[in-house]
Amino acid sequence: MRPPTKDNIKLVAKYLEEVYGPYKDTDEELLVVFAYQDPKKNTFWGEPVLLDDFLGDLEHHAEQLLIMNSNTLNIYYSILPHVKSKFEALREKKPKTRGTRETAYPKAKRLELDVDFENVEGLINHGKKIIYDPQKLKLAAKSLWASKIKPALEEVGITPRWVFYTGGGLKLVLEFTDFVDAAILLREFGKGELAKYLTEAIGEQAKKKPPEIAVDTAVFDEARVMRLPWTKNVGYTTPEGRRLYIPVEPLFESDVQLDFEEVRTKVRAWLNAHNLLKERGTGENEEDDLELWTEEEDPQELKGELFGKKFADVLRPYWKEGQRHFMALAFAGFLREKKIPEEDAKAIFGKVLDIFIGEGLDESKEVKDRWRAFEDTYKANPSEVSFGGPLLEKLHWDVKEVNKLKKQLERVWALNKKYTPIQFTALPKKIERIYEDGGVYTVFFKGIKDPFIFEGTKLIDRKNTKYGISYEKVVNKDFVIKLEAFFTQNNYALIWPKKVVTVQRGKTFVQYEVIDNDTVLGIMFSLMKRAQHLASTRDFEAVSAARLVAKALELAEDAVQDDKPPTAYSFAYQVTEDGERLVRVYVPSNLLLEAAYKLKLLKPSDMNAPQKLGQLLLKAKSIRLGRKLKNERQGGKVKFAFYYYIINGNAVEELAGINIEEIAKRVAVKAEEAFEDTFNFDLEEALELDDATLHNAVIQAIKELNKDGEGAPEEKVVKHIVAKGVNEDRVRKAIEKAIEDGYAYRPKENRLKLT
DNA sequence: AAAGTTACGTGTACGGCTAT
DNA sequence: ATAGCCGTACACGTAACTTT
Numbered sequence: 001m002r003p004p005t006k007d008n009i010k011l012v013a014k015y016l017e018e019v020y021g022p023y024k025d026t027d028e029e030l031l032v033v034f035a036y037q038d039p040k041k042n043t044f045w046g047e048p049v050l051l052d053d054f055l056g057d058l059e060h061h062a063e064q065l066l067i068m069n070s071n072t073l074n075i076y077y078s079i080l081p082h083v084k085s086k087f088e089a090l091r092e093k094k095p096k097t098r099g100t101r102e103t104a105y106p107k108a109k110r111l112e113l114d115v116d117f118e119n120v121e122g123l124i125n126h127g128k129k130i131i132y133d134p135q136k137l138k139l140a141a142k143s144l145w146a147s148k149i150k151p152a153l154e155e156v157g158i159t160p161r162w163v164f165y166t167g168g169g170l171k172l173v174l175e176f177t178d179f180v181d182a183a184i185l186l187r188e189f190g191k192g193e194l195a196k197y198l199t200e201a202i203g204e205q206a207k208k209k210p211p212e213i214a215v216d217t218a219v220f221d222e223a224r225v226m227r228l229p230w231t232k233n234v235g236y237t238t239p240e241g242r243r244l245y246i247p248v249e250p251l252f253e254s255d256v257q258l259d260f261e262e263v264r265t266k267v268r269a270w271l272n273a274h275n276l277l278k279e280r281g282t283g284e285n286e287e288d289d290l291e292l293w294t295e296e297e298d299p300q301e302l303k304g305e306l307f308g309k310k311f312a313d314v315l316r317p318y319w320k321e322g323q324r325h326f327m328a329l330a331f332a333g334f335l336r337e338k339k340i341p342e343e344d345a346k347a348i349f350g351k352v353l354d355i356f357i358g359e360g361l362d363e364s365k366e367v368k369d370r371w372r373a374f375e376d377t378y379k380a381n382p383s384e385v386s387f388g389g390p391l392l393e394k395l396h397w398d399v400k401e402v403n404k405l406k407k408q409l410e411r412v413w414a415l416n417k418k419y420t421p422i423q424f425t426a427l428p429k430k431i432e433r434i435y436e437d438g439g440v441y442t443v444f445f446k447g448i449k450d451p452f453i454f455e456g457t458k459l460i461d462r463k464n465t466k467y468g469i470s471y472e473k474v475v476n477k478d479f480v481i482k483l484e485a486f487f488t489q490n491n492y493a494l495i496w497p498k499k500v501v502t503v504q505r506g507k508t509f510v511q512y513e514v515i516d517n518d519t520v521l522g523i524m525f526s527l528m529k530r531a532q533h534l535a536s537t538r539d540f541e542a543v544s545a546a547r548l549v550a551k552a553l554e555l556a557e558d559a560v561q562d563d564k565p566p567t568a569y570s571f572a573y574q575v576t577e578d579g580e581r582l583v584r585v586y587v588p589s590n591l592l593l594e595a596a597y598k599l600k601l602l603k604p605s606d607m608n609a610p611q612k613l614g615q616l617l618l619k620a621k622s623i624r625l626g627r628k629l630k631n632e633r634q635g636g637k638v639k640f641a642f643y644y645y646i647i648n649g650n651a652v653e654e655l656a657g658i659n660i661e662e663i664a665k666r667v668a669v670k671a672e673e674a675f676e677d678t679f680n681f682d683l684e685e686a687l688e689l690d691d692a693t694l695h696n697a698v699i700q701a702i703k704e705l706n707k708d709g710e711g712a713p714e715e716k717v718v719k720h721i722v723a724k725g726v727n728e729d730r731v732r733k734a735i736e737k738a739i740e741d742g743y744a745y746r747p748k749e750n751r752l753k754l755t
Numbered sequence: 756a757a758a759g760t761t762a763c764g765t766g767t768a769c770g771g772c773t774a775t
Numbered sequence: 776a777t778a779g780c781c782g783t784a785c786a787c788g789t790a791a792c793t794t795t
Contacts, residue, residue: 044776076775098776221778225775
């Protein structure tokens, strides 16, 4: 590549001054960070420069950056400067860091958006790093800006400061008059509202969402680095393999600085009008709950609030008319027995009553009676009151029943011994309670059994995990938690096979049909809101999965057309070669419904919910299918093995309702030719290709391919089985397992022999 | 009554992939 | 290098039940 021109150096210098200049008089010492990527070696590293040094010698630094670019490196700049002390502390551990969210300066006045072209045939393939026709791509980008993005932005009063063509798509830069909290500007507005607006508004203009473009929401990360304008995008090639150097150039420039509140109001108004703005505070959206706060708490109500709810959960089934008085006596007896101070007990007791009255399980006019029961208990001689007394004597429970309930109540109260609750003025609603003991905080989150234990803000009792804490979201100043921890649960609806079992009852043997959860086939699909990937689906298996999904959807539709949908449907799925063997698959429609409720696609209060279910299933973004292959016993415990297949939602939408042969054809067309014959595979065979079968295939292959007696060449063994349509990774794992289990060994490198 | 069994729901570990 | 997401495998807790 040619050395940088003077013009380019000046442009880059001016641009970076615009990016970092506003931070000049910040009270903290800041660094600006540049990152370099070598696409040939696939290395990536960050380099910090003191902000003041940088701004004091702009053209020199710009030239250095461009020289690096001319040495075929991709050049990126951090969208935010970083706090020097924090960055350096991180750098001691990670010498090549480009900074994290924690080290980034928390104020911003610019927003950068990437609008990328997805893989479009004949235009661009990101995975293969191929651009088919650079001229055409740039034209497409220009047209995308002029015909779709510009009008969409104008509608909400946005004029970008810059629009760049970056090689893979467009970069929009918005500039605001003042600094805004980075989390609000980047995440709440950029990622949450503006990205949504653009995606929808562009889609609206094109009548429906154009599949070939996407707003990259990952760029709203404080630690992001962005491709530097006027450098060249290095890394793409032509289909023939010729390296392309695509200059990042502006398509549009203005000097507009936007008023953040004004713009945000307009975007929110548009989203609101299109019913896309998330309702805040309804509790309907769990994500929003994280940003919501509980009411300020009265310290005296703390215990009542916490234990009341938990006790109420235990007592609820027993709080029935006719025995409520005695239950109140017994409960008060329990509180007294546990030596709970009267004031605390009062709060707890009162809360339980409130809950039950609120739920219609008790009546306001009875409140006096309940309180009298409580007061009598606490006035009486301790030896005269007990939990069990009223239940045994007045309600004639047996001892076993009394003890069972007592155990449950004790489990609730055990929390009190372990932790001392502390008061917060308000807590995020997702947090149930926080306890403190010598600077160690135990935090209970709603819906998660195990507490999280923090020292200050640092989580100490759990390793960094995806769901735990490692990728944090700031919930309030004191606690950071990971958003996803609360949303990743899959909501499965099960499709069950049936089988006939023989069971001994006394001396006779009884045969009956049961739902077989265990041995033959377990297929489940869930209505996952987010899963969109098709990545690891083996095509030939996708066919069988598609068949099953389509069938399940048909069933669901059948179910909703019926006035009184039964709890399960069955159908004869396939007749095998050996004769009349039917595979019966059952769809319990109540479980499908439950899944829909969990996903808040339907409301349990909706009388027509079952009738709406079928349509919703068809609209589900994606469907996840699982195949349960076998049970395994290890160390006396039963372990399960599952294999999952995912089908893209659009595909399902297309596939559902179409007859099975059609489905097979459609998927086959999309598949690679090499897989063609596998589409004729027998469903039975696919369903039974479990680990044991794979193991046998491995053993067989080693035997067959050991022609010279020196051992079968490992790669040949792998190829042999892969050719049958088995995922390569799985084959390699099976080989390792065979060796581990002592069936095979390596006489020398890359050769396999049987023992 | 205690110990064991079974089935199920839910949380975690970790690698692979993407992006810049 | 870092963030974020998915896919896979698996561990753990517990309810309901049976066996000892």
